[in-house]
Amino acid sequence: MPARYIHNAHFYIDGSFANQVRGLLVENGKIARLLQTGDGIDPAWEKTDLQGSWAYPGFIDAHTHSFSGGLYEDGVDLAGCASIEEVLSLLSAAARQQRELLIGWRFDEGRIREKRFPSVKELDSVCPDARLLLRRVDGHSCVLNSLAREAIPGLGGRDEVLIAQDNDLAVNWLQDNCSEETILAAYHSAARTALRGGFTAIHTMIGDAQMSVQHYQLIRDRRAEFPVRFELYPQSFDVDAALELGAKRIGGCILADGSIGSRTAALDKPYADSATKGRLYQSDGFWADFVSRAHQNGLQVCVHCIGDAAIRQLNRAYALHPSSEVRELRHQLIHCEVTPDGLISGIAASGAVPVMQPAFDLLWGGDSGLYAQRLGERWQSMNRFRTLARKGIRVCGSSDWYVTDLNIAMSLHALIHHHNPDERLTPAEAIKVYTENNAWLNHEENLRGRIAEGMQADLSAMDTDFTRPFDWRACRSNFIIRAGELVYASDKA
Ligand SMILES: [Zn+2]
Ligand SMILES: [Zn+2]
Known part of the structure; x- marks a missing residue:
């Protein structure tokens, strides 16, 4: 060459x-x-x-959900729609492109003149030949056309608008039952989005966050075909499967708790706008066993934890192992949002790595943001980039795309302009998060992250x-x- x-x-x-x-x-x-x-x-x-x-x-994003992001990117964004007619006309135009699965997303019936979801019959009239999934903006409800409804085992006789378990069943089944062609198209779409957003590499979660690693092997074997570098995570609890696949890590958004918005993030003290404290999805013993098995097999462990109770629970499971080993494997606290001072000292001691989303503060932080509504004053002790960094903790950064945009400028801006001035990074520190730190997270500090001989x-x-x-x-x-x-x-x- x-x-x-x-x-x-x-x-x-x-x-x-x-x-x-x-x-x-x-x-x-x-x-x-x-x-x-x-x-x-x-x-x-x-x-x-x-x-x-x-x-x-090359900028690196350390945590994305590329398959969903790519499927959405190829689908129809319904955020701007004000009537059922508008929704149907956008879906109809997209349905002409002959694909297997069409996803309409960011639908909000509250902004629609008719104040309702489209009916199954209406969806059939514009999209008779592809499975159609129309998701509400928060992902917690959906409607399907007949082709999709009939394909999914066990959905017969349910209401048209699917909620709770029916919603989860429908969304997971449709995404799990795509052809190879659809899967690869979604990843190619994700790759284009990443390049446009300024990235050379993105870490991406593959798996259902239970016991399936879905199409991990397909993408692993074809990594070289993509213009962006995908760093793959088998997003499941199946340690044996991760080892068999030759993965060097396990997890992703496998859940220790839920989210602040839905008041399911596990907190030490109750929410400000409800008596609940959220809840821990697993016991201490469960995490101790899971982390130990993965750790002893040399896998980097990656777990979603948002509330202080969940972060502390995971950090305790990591702290059962020598901090030198935790640092070397670089076990991840993904999101790591609610972090009072004592917990930050605990993270510094365990050697775990926060993998954080600056755009969460940009979108939901501040005096009048969602976090302040849910948590009151505690919003100020969330997403503490600067305090963590000053404690010698290496902060890594990501968009959690599709949750926020895959856009390096947005992520850097959010790090530099945290709503809490005490948690702002300098531009150089912010750039380091998305270059050196994220390369280090992947054990590539001697290969990527710096322009040097x-x-x-x-x-x-x-x-x-x-x-x-x-x-x-x-x-x-x-x-x-x-x-x-x-x-x-x-x-x-
Ligand atoms: Zn997550
Ligand atoms: Zn995630």
């Missing part, structure tokens, strides 16, 4: 753009030299012109200098480069 010269960009090196580097020489996918003004350029080198972009080490030539070339104030909604990725090869160029670039 000929050497390649990547040039005409500002390069983010050692935490800033203040350097004389004018280009990178790439050999065999790695950065062989940082070239400065005055260094000779060999005319035999192939050239990649980044057109004045701001080039960062010997590192993999993965670059996110953006139109924005994130070390200065920026409007995240206006930021774009111009080029994405993996191992020295251009895998994405925006239309504008």
